[in-house]
Amino acid sequence: MRKSSASRGRGIQRVLTPQIYISSPCSKAVNPRRQRRQNTASAGDESADWDIPRIAYLYTDSTATTLRLDEVMAFLRDVLGLRCDLRKDFFSHHGGRDHEALARAIAASRVRNILRPFEPMEPLYGEIHFEHRLLEDPSKRVPGILYDAFRYTALMRDLLPPEERSFRVLHIAFEHRILGTFDEDGRYHARAVVCAYPSAVSTSSIVEGPAKPDAYYRVKAQLAMALGAVPFDAAKQPFTGQFIDYDDPRLTEVAKGYALQAATYHITKEAFCTDPACRLFNAHRQSELLHAQLESGKLCARHETMATAIRAASRARKD
Amino acid sequence: MERIFAGEGIDCQSLCRLAGIGRGTGVGYMPIFGEASEAEVTRAILAGFTKDLGEYASTEVIIVGGGPSGLTAARELALNGVRNVVIERNNYIGGGFWIGGYLMNTVTLRSPAQKYLDEIGCPYKKYSENLYVTPGPHACSKLIAAAMDAGAKIQNMTSFEDIVLREKNRVAGVVINWTPVQALPHEITCVDPIALECELVIDATGHDAYVIQALEKRGLAKRIGEGGMWIEKSEDAVVEHTGIAYPGVVVAGMSVCSTYGLPRMGPTFGAMLLSGKRAAEVALKELGRKPKKK
Numbered sequence: 001m002r003k004s005s006a007s008r009g010r011g012i013q014r015v016l017t018p019q020i021y022i023s024s025p026c027s028k029a030v031n032p033r034r035q036r037r038q039n040t041a042s043a044g045d046e047s048a049d050w051d052i053p054r055i056a057y058l059y060t061d062s063t064a065t066t067l068r069l070d071e072v073m074a075f076l077r078d079v080l081g082l083r084c085d086l087r088k089d090f091f092s093h094h095g096g097r098d099h100e101a102l103a104r105a106i107a108a109s110r111v112r113n114i115l116r117p118f119e120p121m122e123p124l125y126g127e128i129h130f131e132h133r134l135l136e137d138p139s140k141r142v143p144g145i146l147y148d149a150f151r152y153t154a155l156m157r158d159l160l161p162p163e164e165r166s167f168r169v170l171h172i173a174f175e176h177r178i179l180g181t182f183d184e185d186g187r188y189h190a191r192a193v194v195c196a197y198p199s200a201v202s203t204s205s206i207v208e209g210p211a212k213p214d215a216y217y218r219v220k221a222q223l224a225m226a227l228g229a230v231p232f233d234a235a236k237q238p239f240t241g242q243f244i245d246y247d248d249p250r251l252t253e254v255a256k257g258y259a260l261q262a263a264t265y266h267i268t269k270e271a272f273c274t275d276p277a278c279r280l281f282n283a284h285r286q287s288e289l290l291h292a293q294l295e296s297g298k299l300c301a302r303h304e305t306m307a308t309a310i311r312a313a314s315r316a317r318k319d
Numbered sequence: 320m321e322r323i324f325a326g327e328g329i330d331c332q333s334l335c336r337l338a339g340i341g342r343g344t345g346v347g348y349m350p351i352f353g354e355a356s357e358a359e360v361t362r363a364i365l366a367g368f369t370k371d372l373g374e375y376a377s378t379e380v381i382i383v384g385g386g387p388s389g390l391t392a393a394r395e396l397a398l399n400g401v402r403n404v405v406i407e408r409n410n411y412i413g414g415g416f417w418i419g420g421y422l423m424n425t426v427t428l429r430s431p432a433q434k435y436l437d438e439i440g441c442p443y444k445k446y447s448e449n450l451y452v453t454p455g456p457h458a459c460s461k462l463i464a465a466a467m468d469a470g471a472k473i474q475n476m477t478s479f480e481d482i483v484l485r486e487k488n489r490v491a492g493v494v495i496n497w498t499p500v501q502a503l504p505h506e507i508t509c510v511d512p513i514a515l516e517c518e519l520v521i522d523a524t525g526h527d528a529y530v531i532q533a534l535e536k537r538g539l540a541k542r543i544g545e546g547g548m549w550i551e552k553s554e555d556a557v558v559e560h561t562g563i564a565y566p567g568v569v570v571a572g573m574s575v576c577s578t579y580g581l582p583r584m585g586p587t588f589g590a591m592l593l594s595g596k597r598a599a600e601v602a603l604k605e606l607g608r609k610p611k612k613k
Contacts, residue, residue, distance in 0.1 A: 112543050112580050124541060126564045127579060133559070144556030144582050225421060234447040 050267050051167035052313050056082045058259070059090040061174035063141035064203040068252045069174065075256040079299075079307050080263055081314030082170070089138045090173040090198075094159040102159075103131035109151035111180060114188040118148045141176045141246075143204045146188055149179040153196040160198065171198030172262045174255065178204045192258055192289075195271045199262035204246075206254060210286045212243045243286035250294060257293040264303075267310055275300040375404040375472055380602055381493050381517040382406065383479045383530055386414025387588055388572025389523030390462045391435070391595025392602070393471035399603055399611050404472040404515070406479055408498045413459040414525060416588060424455040429554060432589030435596070439465040458588075479524065480512045482533045482568075490534070490567030492516040519605055521569045521598050528574040531564060540565045543580030553582040554590035561597040563605065571598035 056076060058069050073084035087093045095102050107123030107130070123131075134140055156173060157165065164171070179202050180188040190209040194200045202209075220235035236245065244254055257279040264280060265271035273280035276291060278300035283289035299307055355363075375381075380396055382389045385407030396403045405412070419426040428436070428443070433451040436443050441461040443453035467473065476498045483492030496512035522530035526545065534540035557572075560579050564570040570578050571594045603610055 110580075121541075124543070124564065124579065126560055126562055126570065129562055130560050130579075140559075142555050142559045144553040233449045237447070 047309050047313060050310065050313060052267060052310065052317055053082065053170035054168045054317060056084045056170040056172065056263060057087050057164075058084060059087050059093060059171070059173040061176050061203050062089050062138040063176040064174065064251060065247050066249050066251045067174060067203060067255055069255075071252050072256050072259050076259060076263055079260060079311070080267070081311035082263065083314075090156060090171075090175070091135055091159075092138055094156075094161075095135060096159075099132055099135045100128070103128050103135055105155050106131045106135075106147070106152075109147045109155060111146040111148050111188055114146060114180075115186060117182045118151065141204070143176070143178055143208065146178050146180045146190065148188075149181045149191055149194040149196070149200070152177070152179055153194055153198065153200060156198050156200070157196075165197075167266070170263060170266045172259050173198055173200045175200050175202045176204050178202055178208060180205075192283075193261050193271075195262050195265035197266075199266065201255060201258045201262065203251065203255070206244050206251070206258070206289075207246055207248075210243070210283055210289045212286050213239050215239070216243075242290075244289065250290075253297070254289065254293045264306075264310075268306065273300055273303055278303055371472055371474075375402070375474070375515060377516045378402045378404055379517060379606060380404075380519045380521060381515055382521040382523055383493060384414065384523035384525060384572070384574070385409075385412040385473060385475065386523060386525055386572060387416040387459075387462060387591040388574075388595035388598065389414075389521065390416075390466045390471075391592050392521050392523060392571055392598040393473075393595075394439075394462075394466040394469045395596055395599030396602060397466065397469035397471040399599070399608060401599075401603065401606065401608065404474055405466070406477050406493065406495060407473060407475040408478040410476050412463050412473060412475060416459040416462065416591070417455045419455055425452050426455045426458055426588050427452050428589040428592070429587060430589075432592050435592045436461075479529050479533075482520070482530060483514050483516060484537075487566070488539055490520050490530075490565065491518070493520055493530075519567060519569060519602050521571055521602065522564070522574045522578075523571045523595065523598070525573045526577050528570065528577040530568055531570065531574065531578050534565055534568070540568075542578050545576045545580065545583050554587060554593075556581050557590040558593045558597055561594040562601045569598050569601050569605070571595050 056073075058073055058076075060069050061067055069086055073086060076082045076084055091102065091106075104123055107127040108120065110123070110127065112119060112121060130142075134142065156171075160171065178190050179194050179200055180190045181194075182188050190202070190205045192202060192205045192209045194202070216235060216239045219238060220232070223235055244250060248254075261271045261280055271280065272282040275281060276288060277296040277298065279292055279296070279298065280300075280303055281288065281292040283292055298304070379401050380392075380403040382393050382396075382403060382405045385405045389405055389407075390412070393403050393405050411417075416426065418424045427446070428451045430449045430451070433443055436451075436453060436458065439461045441453060441458045443451045443458075446452045463473075474495075477495050478498045478501055479493055480496050481494035482490050483494060485491040492515050494512045494514045496510060500508055500510045520530055522528055524530065528542055531540055531542050535542050557575050560575045560581060561571050562569060564578055572591045575581060575594060576583065600610065
């Protein structure tokens with residue numbers, strides 16, 4: 001388990017910050033070689049320890065109207081040579097019929113106080129009903145609630161059938177819920193991608209996590225003072241194109257990069273790159289995100305080499 | 320006209336003819352209002368009040384809090400033939416709906432909440448894509464009138480004190496008292512409260528969530544408190560969480576934020592109106608009633 005060291009952006013009235021978190025509660029227990037793999041110089045030296053999955057399952061986020069997962073799968077096939085399959089959203093696929101119990105478990109992973117570490121609490125009656133409604137209608141997107149990424153991915157992991165719960169199977173769930181982790185600075189931070197087992201890419205966190213331009217927060221604050229409300233659309237208008245928004249047509253391209261980070265982490269236990277022009281860069285600001293995923297849209301030389309090696313290893317797999 | 324007075328050289332009947340207000344009485348004053356003695360006025364107040372109080376001593380829904388969400392819920396329920404009463408601790412009804420942010424009396428609503436203003440006949444202007452503005456006093460008075468026109472009853476200057484619990488700890492009413500009683504020292508006042516029975520209570524008491532607090536004091540429910548995040552689409556979360564919070568209790572409006580720890584939103588009223596509407600829908604379902612088509 002480790003975190004990126006890049007500095008975080010700060011914005012007026014913004015409590016959610018964009019740092020992406022790496023967590024691997026499963027790999028730590030299963031694969032003790034993880035530590036010595038990290039920070040090694042050559043991809044060739046590491047390849048013996050890689051966990052190349054026989055298949056990657058991608059789970060759709062029904063609320064993301066502009067997310068085209070077939071393109072994301074094609075991207076993973078091209079870059080890493082992974083065999084991919086598309087599934088409906090995670091809880092629809094693995095959640096079973098007992099939505100009541102699942103709703104209770106999801107509600108129990110809510111963050112109650114973003115300024116304190118996670119404190120388990122019996123979920124409220126209305127919270128369970130709310131989650132139940134979302135499970136019944138996965139196309140309903142209701143951000144505004146932060147879920148603890150550790151509890152949430154642990155819950156997802158518990159739902160995986162035993163035959164799919166191994167490093168030979170990669171799971172990347174696209175989610176509309178905002179996932180976050182508590183950081184050393186004493187508060188929770190939203191994470192666009194949670195690299196764990198399974199990994200989760202939050203389409204809402206891609207919007208809410210990385211900091212928008214500083215001026216946006218100033219305009220938002222000024223308008224809020226003047227109008228007594230937060231006119232998000234009016235505040236965003238001068239900055240159109242400078243950040244990923246809900247239902248943004250660029251979401252698919254950005255999602256490719258986050259799916260790549262999750263897949264790379266699964267295979268090598270290394271998700272991030274320090275090169276701002278690499279798709280594995282850990283972006284804390286929307287400008288960094290756009291640069292890494294859209295303007296550059298490439299891997300750095302080192303990770304390109306690594307991806308080539310992974311691709312070759314994937315294609316050499318017999319199973 | 321203004322220079323002519325009864326007793327100044329012109330008789331009352333002539334004066335009334337001049338003023339065009341019917342026949343004079345010949346007693347030296349203008350009879351604008353019909354006669355009613357003080358005692359009759361007192362009896363009328365008592366009769367009206369006791370009739371209303373008698374009716375809602377046992378009613379279907381009690382809405383605690385007369386802000387925008389409570390009034391909207393009251394109107395929607397009344398339109399569907401559900402007997403309900405709004406309990407409001409202040410003399411004035413409407414809560415924070417009179418003013419917007421920073422004491423400025425323009426209130427803002429995000430789409431689609433402006434459609435509700437259409438329903439109650441309140442004008443508004445489009446400020447930007449998806450954001451609408453309207454004068455707070457106009458919107459608030461329209462909403463109060465719309466709720467009462469629909470048949471909702473309002474009991475103002477009345478404070479919620481406690482809940483009535485029945486078998487299996489289901490909430491089955493509220494305990495109320497006059498608001499001024501609370502302001503007096505306990506040593507010199509001993510005014511016992513009274514209880515009203517109902518099938519469902521809607522907690523629309525705003526940030527305080529008094530009904531949920533009353534349950535919390537008994538260890539029957541918990542309140543998370545408002546969250547610190549301020550992110551887009553928080554209003555959706557408020558509407559979506561509006562519903563049964565405890566057997567016999569529906570939470571609406573800002574009580575929802577307080578109960579579930581949802582983000583603070585600032586004074587955006589769209590969520591309050593739609594939350595009130597949702598609360599009424601949930602209440603109808605709980606009461607086993609089908610919504611009437613408008």
